Amino acid sequence: MKKITMSKGELRKFLVMYQGLSSPKSFKGEEGIKNFINRVGCIQYDPLNMVGRNADLVLQSRVENYNPMMLETLLYNKRELIDGWDKMMAIYSIKDWPYFEKVRLRRKEETERVLHHRGSIEAINHVDVAKEYIEKNGATLPSKLDIGRVKSGVWGHGKLSSATMDYMWNSGILGVKEKKNTQKVYDLIENLLPKELLDVKEPFNNDNDFYKWYVKRRIGSIGIYWDRNGGGWLGHFVSDKNLRKKILKELLEDGEIILVKVEGLNETFYIRADDTLMLDNLNSSIDKKANFMAPLDNLLWDRKLVKDIFDFEYSWEVYKPVSKRQYGYYVLPVLYGDQLVARFEPEMHRGNEPLIIKNWWWEERYQVTEEAMAAMMECFEIFCKYLKADGLEESSWRKIKG
Incomplete structure (x- = not known):
């Protein structure tokens, strides 16, 4: 059986590259949004809007000159994307509609139980x-x-x-x-949805074929992923560890996925066979640029993985009482190159007022450089353009500089 061995640093680098975060805005326009979603399967939706909703924050970090109207157009005008249930509430391509018949049936049953309760x-x-x-x-x-x-x-x-x-x-x-x-x-x-799409029957011969498609798809939502219960396996069917173990074994035997061992970690990881071509990119360097990450970004779905690979502990604290929060209500991680080096809490932004940063925290292990500060400045310029904000409030810069 084929096996790939890599270091933590190589895995970290691959994940950043795979997620389209390694070079200046890897995707462009509406086509870029569709291409990214086709790669990862779905992006998670959440209605909270401090500096954009989660889906917008995911896309602004990857799509050049991203504007939330691009996503609105694809969802509700051109209808090439759709709101649906995948890894929690999500957005995915309409071409996947026939594949999600079993998920819709499970959601129907679950909703009935909730209504009864x-x-x-x-x-x-x-x-x-x-x-x-x-x-x-x-x-x-x-x-x-x-x-x-x-x-x-x-x-x-x-x-x-x-x-x-x-x-x-x-x-x-x-x-x-x-x-x-x-x-x-x-x-x-x-x-x-088009009649010809609704008329398409579920494209699986049996339940097992669906399970194999769904587990493989979920691996692709992250890039390389382990078989450990965590955020990346949330949702119907794939959260069943016993079922997942059986399906992963079959996918390995079929050559649909490849086993990956990461030095220093006991867990077994997997990559889709089709994605192994991207491993060749590990020889290239990652641009030293900054990105502000969505709280529910695909890269951050599994907090334990983020801790083990990026040495970054992150918890979304919006539902915690104020007294129990370590950082703040709506805190965004900061990616620099292939490292998570900081996090910040923005004020809710509306209109074209300057963006206000309530708090900024550099990671203690990270030695801030002039190069990193320049990258943050450039990232804020792009972020403020996305928000239509009149730059960053002056006092906020002082918090970043420390």
Whole structure:
């Protein structure tokens, strides 16, 4: 059986290159967004918006002159991308729609259990009512349809229509036509996706073929990944360690993935066979440029991996009480070359006001250089352009310089 051996430094370098973070903005325009998503399968969606939503932050670090309207256009105008469930709530290519039939079925079942637990199972009895309403009135916010409220005092949806349409979306009956801030405007999926795509049957002969496709896809979401429970294996099916172990063995036997051993680590890693060509790039150097990373960036999905490979401990603390936060509410890691060297907490930014940095923390192990400071300055210029901010507030520079 073929095996690849590499050092931690080589793995770190490969991951940065694979993720499109190793040279000045590796992807360009809408085609670049599609190419990146085709490489990694999906990017994670989260509605919190401090300096852009998670998906925007992922893309601004990779796509030249990125503007959030590029993603909006691909999602809700050209409809080449779609909101769906993969590794949690995510965005992926519409060409993958037929492949996710089993995920939609599992989401449907899970949503039914959640509704039952919350005392809102009545919501599924109104599917036909919601469907008829949309057929008559067109795409809608759930709030426009009044079919009653859920049981008083339970956590979750307040209106039955919200619970019903969320259930229909998870089941694949509805899709997202657009979003008004964070609210989904739903339409029937047949009004959003081409008939020829919806008519495509699930492209697997059996469940096992689907599992193999899905595990292989998830490895590609990171680049090289281990078979250790963690953030990279979140989601339906792939989170089952016993199933995953069986499927990885079969993929190895089929030559679809290659085993990777990393010096100094006991875990076994895997890479898709098609991606091994990128290992040739390890001989080239990585530009000493800076990137501000999304909290839920593909590179950061597995916090233990980040600690072991980048020597960087990171936790997203938005859901922690203030008293238990080590750093701050919404903190972005800073990549410089192939090292995570700092992190910062921005103020919420709106309009074209200067960007304000509440706090900046260099890693204690990192010796700050003039070259690194110049890279940070250049990165902030690009970041402020993405935000349409009038530069960086003067006092924020003093925090960075220390």
